[in-house]
Amino acid sequence: MADLKPGVQHLYLRDEELRQGIELLFYAYRDFTAEPDAILAKLAMGRAHHRVIYFVGRYPGIRVGELLGILRVTKQSLSRVLSQLIREGYVTHRPGPTDRRERRLELTAAGQELERKLTENQRARVAAAYRAAGAAAVEGYKRVMLGLINEADRARFVGATAPARAR
Amino acid sequence: MADLKPGVQHLYLRDEELRQGIELLFYAYRDFTAEPDAILAKLAMGRAHHRVIYFVGRYPGIRVGELLGILRVTKQSLSRVLSQLIREGYVTHRPGPTDRRERRLELTAAGQELERKLTENQRARVAAAYRAAGAAAVEGYKRVMLGLINEADRARFVGATAPARAR
DNA sequence: CCATATAAGTCAACAAACCTGACGTAAATC
DNA sequence: GATTTACGTCAGGTTTGTTGACTTATATGG
Numbered sequence: 001m002a003d004l005k006p007g008v009q010h011l012y013l014r015d016e017e018l019r020q021g022i023e024l025l026f027y028a029y030r031d032f033t034a035e036p037d038a039i040l041a042k043l044a045m046g047r048a049h050h051r052v053i054y055f056v057g058r059y060p061g062i063r064v065g066e067l068l069g070i071l072r073v074t075k076q077s078l079s080r081v082l083s084q085l086i087r088e089g090y091v092t093h094r095p096g097p098t099d100r101r102e103r104r105l106e107l108t109a110a111g112q113e114l115e116r117k118l119t120e121n122q123r124a125r126v127a128a129a130y131r132a133a134g135a136a137a138v139e140g141y142k143r144v145m146l147g148l149i150n151e152a153d154r155a156r157f158v159g160a161t162a163p164a165r166a167r
Numbered sequence: 168m169a170d171l172k173p174g175v176q177h178l179y180l181r182d183e184e185l186r187q188g189i190e191l192l193f194y195a196y197r198d199f200t201a202e203p204d205a206i207l208a209k210l211a212m213g214r215a216h217h218r219v220i221y222f223v224g225r226y227p228g229i230r231v232g233e234l235l236g237i238l239r240v241t242k243q244s245l246s247r248v249l250s251q252l253i254r255e256g257y258v259t260h261r262p263g264p265t266d267r268r269e270r271r272l273e274l275t276a277a278g279q280e281l282e283r284k285l286t287e288n289q290r291a292r293v294a295a296a297y298r299a300a301g302a303a304a305v306e307g308y309k310r311v312m313l314g315l316i317n318e319a320d321r322a323r324f325v326g327a328t329a330p331a332r333a334r
Numbered sequence: 335c336c337a338t339a340t341a342a343g344t345c346a347a348c349a350a351a352c353c354t355g356a357c358g359t360a361a362a363t364c
Numbered sequence: 365g366a367t368t369t370a371c372g373t374c375a376g377g378t379t380t381g382t383t384g385a386c387t388t389a390t391a392t393g394g
Binding site: 015018034119130136 | 182184185186189190191192193194195196199201218221225239289290292293295296297299300301303306307308309310311312313314316317320323324
Binding site: 063075076099 | 369370371372373374
């Protein structure tokens with residue numbers, strides 16, 4: 001709060017400014033999910049399947065409990081989607097290396113292919129936005145987004161950007 | 168593409184970088200909606216109600232069709248939520264000033280109070296993230312987010328930020 | 335004036351993706 | 365050996381979305 005130009009500082013925290021920040025998130029998320037959703041619909045799957053496929057691909061060998069923590073859903077809800085993905089050959093599971101109660105999840109070749117297909121559009125969208133906005137803007141984007149995320153999950157992005165206020 | 172330091176340009180568009188961009192959106196949206204969802208659950212409402220209340224508050228006198236376009240849902244889906252909000256006294260409607268087929272929607276006093284209560288946390292979250300990240304980062308955030316949003320809706324944010332590459 | 339188009343609502347049936355609560359099984363740990 | 369942990373499952377319920385068909389009221393163009 002004690003900062004240079006406190007008037008300006010206050011100015012851009014006004015209602016309109018904050019509403020814009022909220023709406024940017026709403027519209028971006030809406031458009032970000034629309035295309036994968038359309039692809040998934042043809043495969044009789046939904047957004048929930050995409051999330052599972054994405055994070056299993058992101059963290060090969062991830063445990064079911066970790067996935068629950070990331071997705072913030074109940075195990076019953078995850079189970080329906082995950083067991084379908086396993087049944088249809090997109091995901092495999094095997095016992096944990098030291099703790100055999102665990103199920104370590106991985107994508108099959110088909111799963112990897114589907115993941116690529118689904119995320120392709122999102123990556124292109126991010127790449128285009130990054131390219132158009134420029135490197136400095138990308139840095140700002142990350143910094144603000146990290147601030148929006150609960151502290152517990154910020155650690156996932158270590159090294160993503162310099163700490164805010166550090167320069 | 169033809170840019171200064173093309174090596175670096177390419178470097179930060181790598182897979183890891185893009186995945187981070189995707190995940191930031193996922194986690195931010197997840198945490199952004201969690202608290203309002205909790206409040207709504209106590210009122211036997213859901214996220215869909217919040218979206219309607221938010222945008223009716225944002226654009227008083229908005230027509231039903233406009234709302235459909237923003238939310239990207241069918242009128243049957245909106246109808247269920249909207250008619251409940253009208254029935255319970257959060258939203259009112261009256262015929263359009265020139266075209267009497269239209270229903271111009273507005274929040275009642277109760278609706279405004281609920282809107283404030285629901286959005287309060289989101290505004291605080293955005294304000295905190297903006298404050299921590301600094302003005303330059305906020306500019307970058309907006310620029311990247313605009314790039315993620317389909318072109319058709321970017322016009323909603325005119326004046327939100329300088330055009331990308333303009334400086 | 336009349337045909338057509340538009341804004342909005344409604345009925346019906348259905349699916350996706352969440353939820354709570356209770357209970358089961360296997361393996362690890364104290 | 366009792367307890368805890370990781371995971372799964374059965375059962376039942378809600379919200380939020382869908383498609384398709386039909387209605388009402390009003391505006392508009394020929």
